[in-house]
Structures are given as C-alpha cells and as structure tokens.
Amino acid sequence: MLTVQNYVNGLKDNKILGTKCKNCGNIMIPLKPVCSKCGSFDVEEFETKGKGVIRSFTVIYVAPEKFKDKVPYVVAIINLDEGGAIMGRLTGVDPNKPENIKVGTKVKFEALVEGEEVVVVFRVDN
Amino acid sequence: MKEVDLISVGMTNFGKHFDKTGRDLLIEAAREAITHVDKGIDMKRDVKALCIGYFTPDLFEHQGHIGALSAEWLGLSGIPAFRTESACASSSAALATGYFAVASGMYDLVMVAGVEKMTNLDTPGVTNALSIAADDVFELTTGITFPGLFALMAQEYFEKYSGSWEDLQTVTLKNHHNGSLNSKAQFQAEISAIAEKTAIKKGVTFKDEMDFLKSKYNPLVAYPLRLFDCSPISDGASVAFLTSREISKRFTDKPLHIIGVGLGTDTISLSGRPDLTTSKATENAAVAAYKMARITPEDIDIAEVHDCFTINEVILSEDLGFFKKGEGLKAAQEGRTSLSGDKPINTDGGLKSKGHPVGATGIAMVHEIWLQLRGEAGKRQVKGNPKIGLTCNVGGSSASAMVFIFERGEK
Numbered sequence A: 001m002l003t004v005q006n007y008v009n010g011l012k013d014n015k016i017l018g019t020k021c022k023n024c025g026n027i028m029i030p031l032k033p034v035c036s037k038c039g040s041f042d043v044e045e046f047e048t049k050g051k052g053v054i055r056s057f058t059v060i061y062v063a064p065e066k067f068k069d070k071v072p073y074v075v076a077i078i079n080l081d082e083g084g085a086i087m088g089r090l091t092g093v094d095p096n097k098p099e100n101i102k103v104g105t106k107v108k109f110e111a112l113v114e115g116e117e118v119v120v121v122f123r124v125d126n
Numbered sequence B: 001m002k003e004v005d006l007i008s009v010g011m012t013n014f015g016k017h018f019d020k021t022g023r024d025l026l027i028e029a030a031r032e033a034i035t036h037v038d039k040g041i042d043m044k045r046d047v048k049a050l051c052i053g054y055f056t057p058d059l060f061e062h063q064g065h066i067g068a069l070s071a072e073w074l075g076l077s078g079i080p081a082f083r084t085e086s087a088c089a090s091s092s093a094a095l096a097t098g099y100f101a102v103a104s105g106m107y108d109l110v111m112v113a114g115v116e117k118m119t120n121l122d123t124p125g126v127t128n129a130l131s132i133a134a135d136d137v138f139e140l141t142t143g144i145t146f147p148g149l150f151a152l153m154a155q156e157y158f159e160k161y162s163g164s165w166e167d168l169q170t171v172t173l174k175n176h177h178n179g180s181l182n183s184k185a186q187f188q189a190e191i192s193a194i195a196e197k198t199a200i201k202k203g204v205t206f207k208d209e210m211d212f213l214k215s216k217y218n219p220l221v222a223y224p225l226r227l228f229d230c231s232p233i234s235d236g237a238s239v240a241f242l243t244s245r246e247i248s249k250r251f252t253d254k255p256l257h258i259i260g261v262g263l264g265t266d267t268i269s270l271s272g273r274p275d276l277t278t279s280k281a282t283e284n285a286a287v288a289a290y291k292m293a294r295i296t297p298e299d300i301d302i303a304e305v306h307d308c309f310t311i312n313e314v315i316l317s318e319d320l321g322f323f324k325k326g327e328g329l330k331a332a333q334e335g336r337t338s339l340s341g342d343k344p345i346n347t348d349g350g351l352k353s354k355g356h357p358v359g360a361t362g363i364a365m366v367h368e369i370w371l372q373l374r375g376e377a378g379k380r381q382v383k384g385n386p387k388i389g390l391t392c393n394v395g396g397s398s399a400s401a402m403v404f405i406f407e408r409g410e411k
C-alpha cells in the first residue's frame, strides 16, 4: 500500500508518486489509496516524469507565519503530462510581473527541502 | 419522515468582540433567538437536543468538548449535545443534524447553533488556524492560503470564460451596499464611504470607487484578489430552533418550512478537481435540495450564497442554477443579484460585509432568509413578498457544501 510517507519519501528522491488503479487504469495524482473512479482498493504505485504545464497560478502576498519572509511567491496548479494535477511553488518567474506568467507554460518538478519539509517546486522549463 | 419547521433564529452582531469568549457569544445569540419565538419557548421543557457548529475552538480558544460545555452554559446540562465540524459550513452541518434528528422523529425540538471566536489570534495565527481546512500534505506545504486557493479559481474562471478582477468588484460594491443597511454587519459602509474616509485620513484623493479599489489601500492578498475581495476576521454566534411541523404552531403562526436539504462534498485538494470554475459539492447539494423541494432554481426568490471571496459568489450562483456557467459575473454586473434584481443574493451584505465568524455563518445566512420571508428585513427588505429562500454554505475551498431551501408558512 502506498502511504503518505511513501509519497513524501518519493519527493525527497525527486519523484512525484501517484497511484494507478489495477482494475480500471485510473491514474491518481495526488495519490489516492482507493480508486476515485471505480472504488477499487487494488491500486499500485505510479511514478510520473515530473513534467507538465501551468494550469492556474496565484501570487501570495499575505502568507502564513512560516512563509512570511518568502513573499511574494507564486503557487500554481500543474497539469502533469501523465494526467492528474498537483499544486506546487513556481520558480523561474517574476512574482512581481504576474502578467508575464502564462497558463500552458511547460514546467519541471524539483524537490526543495525546507527544514523538516519537502516542498513541491516547479521550474519554468526554458 | 416528519416535516420540519424553523420557528426562530437569532444572532449576535458580527465583528470584533474582544471582551467575549465563544460561550458568551452563544448565550447572546440564544437570548435573541428565544425572544424571536413569537409565542415563547421554555428552554428547560422544550429543548430536547443541542447541536453546535464550531470550526476550531481547539485552535482559537484552546477549548474542546463544545457540546457539553454549551449545554452547561445554556442551563441545559443533561440533554444530548455535541459539536459538528465542516470548516466554514460547521453550523449548516449543525442545522442538517438537527433536521435529521427532528425528521426522524427522535426529538420534536432541537436547538442548533454556530459559533466562532477568531480575534483571540493575530492575522498570521488566524490564517494558520483556518488553513487546516485545506489539505495539510498536498496543499499547505506549498505556502498556499485560503485567499490563494480562491485566487486559483478566479484565474481559471477568467481564463475559461471572460471577465477580470475589475468585473469582480461589482460583488464587492453590492455586498458593501447591502451591509450598509444591516445593523448587525461588521462593515456597515459602502465602498464609496470607505474610500472617502481613507482619502481624508491619508490625505489622498480617489477619482471613484474603482480608483480606491485599485490603490495601495486595497493591497494584493493573493493575486489577483485584494483585501476587499476577502471576508474579514470576525467573532459571532447564531442560533435557531427546529421543530416537527406538528408542534410548530405552539411556538409561532409564521414558521418557515424546511422544504429542501442537500449536502455534498468534493476533493479537498484543488488539484484533484477537473474544473476549478465549478463546485461539484455545491452542484450535488443543489440538485438534491431542489429535488426534495420539488422546485427549480427559477422558484427561488432570494438566496444567501457563500461569498468568502468575491469569486465564490459568482461561481456558486452558477452551480446553484441561477445562471448558466460562465454567466454569473455578467448577471451580477447587470444588477440581477442586487436588492432590486430578479435574484437578490446576500441581501444582508454577505460574508464580505456582514462578517464571517466561520462556524456561525451557516445559521446567520438562515437568519437573513428568516427576516426576508417574514417581511422583517427593514431597509433591505426585498420587494414582491418573497416566499422561497435558499442558503448555500460551503466549507474550505468548497469541499463541503450544504444547501437548504425554506418556504414561508401559511400565515
């Protein structure tokens, strides 16, 4: 069974892990332990290439306490090439020029270790 | 299944109650709800069970076990009492639970309530407390915030349909206008009045409302959303009494019948949704509520729609079937959702202007429907003798949705 800890460990190894339903082939990113389409508990680990495109983004100006010193920063939802989508921070863009950030731009995953946590970061693939 | 009536609603003023705890606010709302029972209620004799919606007293007040505590403070120790939690829809969850309890025939009168005491914490503290309604593993690690989640929806809406942040301000202006007519609202001021006050205080001038809304005095919170796109940090409580229809006339000749109840959920992670411009939870809840009530969206005279952020009022007004997908913004701009429009929305100022003590919001929405359908809404009373009203309260980024439909009783 793929647990949240496996997912986090995967990030540390620079991989975004999802799950694939063995019954109907549904690909789930973020990973789900139970198929969201057919309800099967029979799912297996699925490794993505970590590449995708920007689907939607925002620039955070008022942040929670632990991100306060990072503002402004960009958070986006990325559609992955294999299907499914995941939220991550976006780098390689200017947060002060949001009009220059375009939906559909290609990005690539990289893991960023911040203290105890691993942050999902996507870099604009120039 | 028994039919269920609403026999009274009460609420505190929404705003900053620095000198009160959550339980003090609950008592204040209960006191008003009791006085609103036309023929009187004997709490000790009549209340059979109590259900309190409170999102996170754990973080805001370092207090759990809210059911028993509330019963104790209301002088009702001994009766069944518990808390429901569905983020910002917590008191709609209490209302739903109360509905189930009365409809099942288990209890003939249930007291339902909502509370949130938020101002104990500073803004980063509140941001942190509210953030637990999002996914801790897949969302919060990125540094996303609630305004950020709704900003992602707004961006996708503008991309998929048309419209811009400027267009969204029609919701801000409308809800502040309505709130200026509501003595319980946190901000009882038009945007023009706020702009004028700011201009005097800062020694600047604004050409018009939009000039103010685009200025640094309305700073970006999560692009493209600015401060006035967001509902405020508030304290408050709300209370309602539900009875079986068989006994409601003992308490009032003017009850509201609860004719539709619909509940739904969606993935908590936004990235798990195929379309950010629609709330599946709300669509599911709305379809169920209309089906139960045997009516269509056209039959709704007035609605309270969860405008935690301006964009959400637009999206939900489409998901509720009031307008076609992608046409909610245009409808708002045409004035269709204003006090004098054909589908008045958030006549009390909405979360935006009335305030949003999250756990208290669902039943506070019912409070407005109660006033409007009984013709008691004063300066903001909508014309045409409204008969059917709807509340749509959502939790978090609309991962929970609860819709209730009310119809004015015979008299």
Ligand SMILES: [Zn+2]
Pocket (backbone or CB within 6 Å): A021, A022, A023, A024, A025, A026, A035, A036, A037, A038, A039, A040
């Ligand atoms: Zn499957």
